[in-house]
Amino acid sequence: MHRLTSAVEHRGRLCVGIDPHPGLLEAWGLPVSAEGLETFAEICVEAYVGEVAVVKPQVAFFEAYGSAGYAVLERTISVLREAGTLVVADAKRGDIGSTMAAYAQSWLGAESALSSDALTVSPYLGFGALDPALSLAAEQGRGLFVLARTSNPEGGDLQAAQTAGGVSVAQSMVDAAVRHNDAQPGLVGLVVGATRGHGLDLSNFSGPILAPGLGAQGATPGDLADIFPDSRKLLLPNSSRGVLGAGPSVTALREAAVKVRDEIESALS
Numbered sequence: 001m002h003r004l005t006s007a008v009e010h011r012g013r014l015c016v017g018i019d020p021h022p023g024l025l026e027a028w029g030l031p032v033s034a035e036g037l038e039t040f041a042e043i044c045v046e047a048y049v050g051e052v053a054v055v056k057p058q059v060a061f062f063e064a065y066g067s068a069g070y071a072v073l074e075r076t077i078s079v080l081r082e083a084g085t086l087v088v089a090d091a092k093r094g095d096i097g098s099t100m101a102a103y104a105q106s107w108l109g110a111e112s113a114l115s116s117d118a119l120t121v122s123p124y125l126g127f128g129a130l131d132p133a134l135s136l137a138a139e140q141g142r143g144l145f146v147l148a149r150t151s152n153p154e155g156g157d158l159q160a161a162q163t164a165g166g167v168s169v170a171q172s173m174v175d176a177a178v179r180h181n182d183a184q185p186g187l188v189g190l191v192v193g194a195t196r197g198h199g200l201d202l203s204n205f206s207g208p209i210l211a212p213g214l215g216a217q218g219a220t221p222g223d224l225a226d227i228f229p230d231s232r233k234l235l236l237p238n239s240s241r242g243v244l245g246a247g248p249s250v251t252a253l254r255e256a257a258v259k260v261r262d263e264i265e266s267a268l269s
């Protein structure tokens with residue numbers, strides 16, 4: 001949490017995405033192949049390093065190219081982290097505890113080529129199933145972002161459903177995160193979409209919140225203060241396509257990221 005707080009103080013709260021959609025590769029004049037992917041990622045890295053605190057590669061778009069895609073992802077993560085940019089691997093892993101331990105080693109283990117500063121995880125096999133990842137993250141000084149209320153409209157039926165405890169499923173994830181952070185501040189972050197009112201009580205939650213939905217999904221920096229009235233300090237609004245649409249010029253991409261970054265900072269000041 002200390003590294004995140006310091007990065008955000010220096011380079012703002014925007015978490016910008018590297019989401020190499022095939023349509024974006026084409027729009028950038030790149031082949032839809034692992035070679036195109038590599039150039040796309042290199043342009044993103046050049047544009048973002050030094051300007052934003054946090055970058056979120058969307059693992060799915062690398063995975064689509066198999067081992068060659070993973071090799072590009074490994075290089076991308078490593079170059080970003082060596083340059084001092086925090087990396088959230090958006091892989092949304094979640095499984096029974098014994099398998100979760102292996103996912104944790106892949107994304108948070110110091111020796112892994114995919115080792116990142118934080119990983120998105122799904123708690124829908126039970127928050128307790130995340131324990132091996134929580135332990136490794138704590139040991140390695142990394143973080144987890146646990147899906148609570150996602151930005152997509154389809155998430156509502158499940159996430160807003162009432163649990164036997166009388167709170168929504170999403171709120172139960174927030175409450176579990178609060179309990180873990182009481183023991184280890186900042187270990188658990190949440191994913192809460194910026195696309196609508198989330199209906200959550202976040203007043204006891206002091207960890208980071210990854211808030212996707214700016215740009216292509218319709219949210220604007222001006223919406224953030226209303227949606228997250230009590231969670232501004234470590235709020236990490238995410239925009240991917242909304243910024244990436246400015247490429248392939250490194251300068252134009254950097255300017256687009258800096259513009260959104262600065263709009264977020266003035267909206268949350």
Ligand SMILES: O=c1ccn([C@@H]2O[C@H](COP(=O)(O)O)[C@@H](O)[C@H]2O)c(=O)[nH]1
Pocket residue numbers: 017019058090149150151152191192193212213214215216217238239240241242
């Ligand atoms: O609730 C969620 C969780 C994750 N995402 C991811 O964030 C980006 C958003 O991309 P845009 O291009 O800015 O829409 C993408 O990687 C999603 O998989 C999310 O949108 N909502």
